Amino acid sequence: MNAAQTPLPVIVIAGATGTGKSAAALAAASAVGGTVINADSRQVYADFPIITAQPADEEKNRVPHALYGFLRCAEKLSAGKYAALARDAIAAAHAASRVPILTGGTGLYLNALLGGIAAIPPVPEALSKAWQERCKAEGPRALHAVLRDRDPRSAAKLHPNDSQRITRALEVLEATGKPLGYWHDLPRPAGAYDALGICLDVSLGELTPRLQTRIEAMIEAGALREALAALERCPDPDAPGWSGIGCAELHAHLTGKTDLDTCKARWLQHTRDYAKRQITWFRRDNSLLHLVPDDTDGLLAACARHLGR
């Protein structure tokens, strides 16, 4: 048996925001000699370590961490770029004889990494912007009509209000000369990993008070100072980094649009909405092993079994 052909083992720890993924990853990484690799679309931003709940320095010193806080506020990540970065990080971990432990709540990123993603060439940013502007001006329904004309198959799949996916379909069509469906039909390179997927489950009812406490703790830890510093470096609220929950609400507060109570109330509401969407996303994936966050023994046992130890 050739070792190079054996799928490389990885451990994935998913779950909604605030369920304790980072702590679980740290415990698992300490136990098996792992590297924690970020699978979260927001924890990549260097300007928002507190607000996006990135691991603290103390935690990073205990175990190697990768793909946290490396992106500037004005820079944009995508599922495809993430998958490429994560593949490199996984390879680096294996090269260092460490077990990659992917941790994060961005389901699309995990799918792109583990299940592969269509090989669509990059769309020039100017083109993408142009469609977004037009969507803003004319409304998604008008663009849906355009799409129905040029790419009926994509149009049939998309709701006329879904501005984001409609503009995406249009920009891909214009940039590549081929409809989205063409690209999606192409075989996509599967992730050559032997993955153990774990999902930490907490009901929304239990999670909500914890999320509220976490927001207070973030403010205590200097979230406002962090946002203020980011505001100086990158004032544009439409910059990709500002779209994170908490960031957007703090931007509005710090630029005098809302008072702090309103800011905190919206922050909590949006975090809760998000957690609900994540729960929906991970619920349908029946390859996941579902654990309660406190079950460290169960977590470590599952990891050991997966690694054949």
Next chain:
RNA sequence: GCCAGGGUAGCUCAGUUGGUAGAGCGAUGGACUGAAAAUCCAUGUGUCGGCGGUUCAAUCCCGUCCCCUGGCA
């Protein structure tokens, strides 16, 4: 105590010239192939404050009681 305005969905309120009611928000469920902490979809029975009366029929009109808000004492 008097005057006025209110009491309708979890919340804020609309409405019914008398035929048992609907918006927004919330909540719940769902979708998700390169912005995904994004984007989008679906779901509305509630003693219409209590009790009496008028009426074929009352959440709506009348009486009475309770509660809230403001003003006057």
